[in-house]
Amino acid sequence: MVPVERLLPNREAADLLKLVTEIAREELAPISAEYEAAERFPREQFRLLGRSGLLGLPYQERWGGAGLGYEVYLACLEELAAAWMTVGVGLSVHTMSCYALAEYGTDAQRDRWLPDMLGGELLGGYALSETNAGSDPASMSTRADAEGARYRINGTKAWITHGGVADYYKLMARTGEGSHGISCFLVDAGIPGLEATPPEKKMGLTGSPTTQLVFSNVEVEGDRLLGEEGQGLPIALSALDSGRLGIAACAVGLARAALDEAVAYAKGRSQFGRPIADFQGIEFLLADMAAGVETGRAMYVDAARRRDAGLAFAKQASIAKLVATDAAMKVTTDAVQVFGGAGYTRDFPVERYLREAKVPQIFEGTNQIQRMVIARHLKSS
Amino acid sequence: MNIVVLVKQVPDTYSERKLSDADSTLDRDSADAVLDEINEKAVEQALQIKEAGEGEVTVVCVGPDRATDAIRKALSMGADKAVHVCDDALHGSDVLATAKVIAAAIGKGDAPDLVLAGNEATDGGGGAIPAILSELLGLPQLTHAREVSIEGQTVKATRETDEGLTYLEANLPAIVSVAEKINEPRYPSFKGIMAAKKKPVDTFTVADLGVDAGEVGLGNAWSAVTEAAPKPPRAAGQKAEDEGDGGTKIAEYLVTQKLI
Ligand SMILES: Cc1cc2nc3c(=O)[nH]c(=O)nc-3n(C[C@H](O)[C@H](O)[C@H](O)COP(=O)(O)OP(=O)(O)OC[C@H]3O[C@@H](n4cnc5c(N)ncnc54)[C@H](O)[C@@H]3O)c2cc1C
Ligand SMILES: Cc1cc2nc3c(=O)[nH]c(=O)nc-3n(C[C@H](O)[C@H](O)[C@H](O)COP(=O)(O)OP(=O)(O)OC[C@H]3O[C@@H](n4cnc5c(N)ncnc54)[C@H](O)[C@@H]3O)c2cc1C
Numbered sequence: 001m002v003p004v005e006r007l008l009p010n011r012e013a014a015d016l017l018k019l020v021t022e023i024a025r026e027e028l029a030p031i032s033a034e035y036e037a038a039e040r041f042p043r044e045q046f047r048l049l050g051r052s053g054l055l056g057l058p059y060q061e062r063w064g065g066a067g068l069g070y071e072v073y074l075a076c077l078e079e080l081a082a083a084w085m086t087v088g089v090g091l092s093v094h095t096m097s098c099y100a101l102a103e104y105g106t107d108a109q110r111d112r113w114l115p116d117m118l119g120g121e122l123l124g125g126y127a128l129s130e131t132n133a134g135s136d137p138a139s140m141s142t143r144a145d146a147e148g149a150r151y152r153i154n155g156t157k158a159w160i161t162h163g164g165v166a167d168y169y170k171l172m173a174r175t176g177e178g179s180h181g182i183s184c185f186l187v188d189a190g191i192p193g194l195e196a197t198p199p200e201k202k203m204g205l206t207g208s209p210t211t212q213l214v215f216s217n218v219e220v221e222g223d224r225l226l227g228e229e230g231q232g233l234p235i236a237l238s239a240l241d242s243g244r245l246g247i248a249a250c251a252v253g254l255a256r257a258a259l260d261e262a263v264a265y266a267k268g269r270s271q272f273g274r275p276i277a278d279f280q281g282i283e284f285l286l287a288d289m290a291a292g293v294e295t296g297r298a299m300y301v302d303a304a305r306r307r308d309a310g311l312a313f314a315k316q317a318s319i320a321k322l323v324a325t326d327a328a329m330k331v332t333t334d335a336v337q338v339f340g341g342a343g344y345t346r347d348f349p350v351e352r353y354l355r356e357a358k359v360p361q362i363f364e365g366t367n368q369i370q371r372m373v374i375a376r377h378l379k380s381s
Numbered sequence: 382m383n384i385v386v387l388v389k390q391v392p393d394t395y396s397e398r399k400l401s402d403a404d405s406t407l408d409r410d411s412a413d414a415v416l417d418e419i420n421e422k423a424v425e426q427a428l429q430i431k432e433a434g435e436g437e438v439t440v441v442c443v444g445p446d447r448a449t450d451a452i453r454k455a456l457s458m459g460a461d462k463a464v465h466v467c468d469d470a471l472h473g474s475d476v477l478a479t480a481k482v483i484a485a486a487i488g489k490g491d492a493p494d495l496v497l498a499g500n501e502a503t504d505g506g507g508g509a510i511p512a513i514l515s516e517l518l519g520l521p522q523l524t525h526a527r528e529v530s531i532e533g534q535t536v537k538a539t540r541e542t543d544e545g546l547t548y549l550e551a552n553l554p555a556i557v558s559v560a561e562k563i564n565e566p567r568y569p570s571f572k573g574i575m576a577a578k579k580k581p582v583d584t585f586t587v588a589d590l591g592v593d594a595g596e597v598g599l600g601n602a603w604s605a606v607t608e609a610a611p612k613p614p615r616a617a618g619q620k621a622e623d624e625g626d627g628g629t630k631i632a633e634y635l636v637t638q639k640l641i
Contacts, residue, residue, distance in 0.1 A: 003413075015453060015574045023568060025395075053571030066571045 001025065001082060002260050004297075006075055013072045019052065020076045024083035032084035032207070033349060039199070039206045041165050042087060046094075047121045049087075055094060056118025058242075059102050063110050064119025069308035070242070074249040074300055081253030085356045086207035088253055090123075092246030093161045097124030097170045099239040100184045104227035113186060117168070125166035125189075127157040127213055128236050134159070135369050137172065137182075138233060142215060144173035144183060151175075151185070151225070153193075153218040159363070163211025164196030170239075172232045173215075182232035185224045193218035204355030241314045243364050245307070248300040248317070248324035251360045255293045255328040258335035258353045262286060265348075266338050276338070285338060289331045296324030315377040322370040325360040332357040382436030382531070384427045385493040386460065387483060387514075388420040390444050390451035391504040398504070404599060405606035406473050407504055416451035419499030421458070421566035423559050427497050428459045428567070430531055436494075437461045441486050443471065443479055449582070456577035457569035463582040464489065470587050473599025480513035482597060485590035487518065489583070493554055495536065500525050500558040511558035521551035527562040 003021070008014050027045060035042055049055055057073040059065030073095075081088025098117050101110060116122050133140040142155025153173055160169070168188050175183040187194065193216045199209040227235050263286055266277035276282050303316035332354040336343035343350045361367050392398045392412035401408040427438045438460040442452050445467065452463045466486050474482070487493060496518070501508030515522035523529075526538035526549075536555050540547040541562065569577075587594055595601060621630040635641045 012574055012578060015457065015569075015577075016571055018454075019457075019569055019571075019574065048568070051570060052568050057571070 001029070001257070002263075004078075004256070008072065008075070009069070013068070013075075016066075016068075016072065017075055017079065020054065020079045023048065023052065023054075024079050028080065028083040028087055032086070033352065036086065036205075036207045036352060037346075039209075041207055041209055042084070043123070043165060045087060046090065046123050049091065050119075050121035053119065054091070055120070055122075056098065058095065059098060059114075059118050063102065063114035064116075065102075070245060070304035071301060071308055074245055074304050077246055077249040078253040078256070078297070081250035082257045083253075084207075085250060085254050085353075086205055088250040089205065089247070089360075090162065090208055092243060092250055093126060094124045095246060096239050096243040097126040097166070097168070099242065100170050100226040100235050101186055103238075104184070104231070104235055109186075109223065109226065113168075122167040123162060123165065124168055124170065125160050125162035126170040126239070127160050128172045129159045130156065131158045131212075135366060137236065138179040140172065140174060140182065142171075142173045144171075144175050144185060144220075146175065146222075147219075149222045151220050151222065153185070153187070153215040153220065155215050157213040157215070159200075160196075160211055160213050161208060161363075163199070163213055164209055169213065170226070172236050175229050175232075179233050180230045182236075183229045184226040184232040184235045185220060186226055187218070187220060187224065191218055191220070203358065204352065205359055240364055241317050242307070244317045244321040244370070245300055245303055245313075247360050247364050248296060248303075248320040251321075251324040251328035251357070252293060252296040252300065254353055254357055254360075255289070255296060255324075255331040258328075258332045258350055258357075259286070259289045259293055261348070261350055261353075262289065262335040262338040265342075269340075282338060285334050289334050292327035292331045296320070296327045299323045315374055318365075318370040318373040318377075321360075321364065322367050322374070325357075325367060328357040329361055382430065382434060382495065383491050383493045384430060384436055384438045385487055385490070385496045386420070386423050386427045386438060386440045386455070387496070387498040387510070388424065388440045388442045388451055388455050389417050389499075389502050389504075390414045390442070390448040391417040391502055394418075394503060399611070400606070400609045404473065405609050406599065414447060414450065416454040417499060417502050417504075418566070419501070419503065419559065419561070420451075420455070422561075422563050423497040423499050424455045424458050424460055425564045425566040426529055426557075426559055427495075429564070430495070430529075431459075434531070439464060439490060439493075441483060442466070443482055443486070445472075452582060453574075453577050454569065456580045456582075457573040458567060459569075459573060460580075462580055465582055465584045466587070466590065467584055468586040468588075468597075470594045470598050473602060474597045475602035475604050476507040476509045476513060477603060478597040478601065480510050480517055482587065482590060482592055483510065484514055484517040485592050486585060489585065489590065495531070495553060496520065496556040498556065498558045500560050511556050515556045518556070521555045522558070523549045523551055523555060524558040525560045526557050527560050529557055529559070529563070 056065035057068045061067040077088050128137050130140050144151040144153045171185045171187050195214045197212040199211050269276050299320035303313045303320045306313040335350040393415045396412035399408050439462050440455040440460045441464045443466040464486050498511045523538040525540045527541040528539040530537050534553050538549045
């Protein structure tokens, strides 16, 4: 992996990036292909991230986080995703699953649950989508009915990353009607009445289980409600603004991995008596790939700096997600092209990268939805 | 228990390593520099001993300015403090001079109960520092350890070499050099990285240690590299087609090589 020279705020951030890069190189990259082929989730590797203090990077130290800005956190995500997309995406999803509690929980709720989520080895999932409510989550039907001091939850969530392997889920469910009738809950994975279905058979990201979550008369205490009743959708959308930055960083990591492979292969592969890297047709392909990687990185770094400075960043986050994930799709497709026939086989990682690049264009708001968000900002300004 | 661990910064084994054209010493700028993995294992061992009882772990490093990165790594793993000997005069020092400097640096602190080192460095390692140091400090040496334990005032080590296993025992204070199989070093944590920031690092020059500058450096080394050539590229192997007689062909080849 060609190292990335980054402008980091201080030496501790540089040391952290070194640690993350070392873990990526020693513990993740060597086993990623094997785990993905076997559709095996790297639960142990996430525990190592937990022991290394990497599961709560952008949250407050008071509750076990590292208190870091998004710029440094996203750089870490990019490094992890470059070694293994399932781990990068998984950390991004985990980070998002902590968001509602960290930002909207009461101190009592945060004291009780957050330290284990940020500073321990627990893993989270977040459950917003349903089969009939994807791009339009406000149309969800899963219900949480108040019964005295408790809620009774019934319904089925779909497409849940870490379904069946997470320790808890951040759940969006209906407590009333309309888009103002959705609330946010923190639910333990082991609670009676909650089942994860077998994972979807996906084209890529096969190490990361995506399942439905079936809630049958699941009862939770009232203190599991995060924020106010009816505040669920705004919380979910605000979490997505940050989550999209995570996905942008992961897409950049994936694209960069494909670019590195392509450059190395092009230098070593000869046709017509010359390395194919010396043909302008390949040179321009590689140059465009590099431009795609670096544009994606520039976009997420810019949005992260705005976030870290306390400025509005939702539009920039959507742009970063759109640009970085579209770039990753193109870069990984072109990497297969550079490899020729070899790229189409499973002997080389680029065909897997291509398969993995498709889903970031879809989840955390499809790229059509990103354009809707961007246009909404343009029209309202 | 006062434990001293010797640590060295070496070129990353993942990057291409070469000798400098000017004086045939290791070209330290051409490659990424990291804490030598065998030293990570020595630090890990020290931390395990400390965690099993009590004590303080001091890392001692002789190396240029940027060796502070390797020192910080050891501190972020959990070592308590560091001594860094940093002096341009040291460039090109041989094992004898380096050991003298290390001995003097150790002498600056409280007398150690245990000195831990790697058995040899992955760069221009002579593998002799622990032995020379044991002579200079007058301490028993237990080298090539794949297992170490402390029992009261005794240190026990399982020494592993090509000749087999040897069980060693000595009274403390002693020097132990650890081998590849001793342990799996821990990764630092983010908390460790932040804590390392506040841990004390004492930096000394050769003069601070009372070592004569005429005893160290390339010009005063007892050994010198007169010439070096890169490793020749690997030649293509010899192929034998298996036409039902593959086994015979391999045996014949091994006979020509006087291997059977
Ligand atoms: C691998 C994977 C992991 C996932 N992980 C999670 C998770 O952890 N938690 C979670 O809650 N969800 C998760 N999801 C769900 C994901 O967020 C949804 O798939 C996504 O929001 C799209 O919803 P949908 O699949 O229902 O597609 P639909 O909403 O049905 O969209 C179909 C197509 O229509 C387009 N479209 C829809 N509305 C519009 C419009 N108004 N204008 C223009 N085009 C439109 C879309 O862009 C898309 O191209 C995951 C999905 C996948 C594939
Ligand atoms: C599924 C599959 C089925 C196949 N079936 C058959 C078959 O039935 N019979 C058969 O004979 N072959 C078959 N092939 C081989 C196929 O035709 C070759 O893979 C193709 O010609 C490319 O050759 P290559 O894979 O060696 O790539 P390379 O020639 O090494 O090309 C690698 C990259 O370099 C580029 N490149 C090469 N030269 C130049 C240049 N001068 N200028 C610019 N760019 C250049 C290429 O466009 C490509 O992007 C098959 C391949 C696959 C993947």
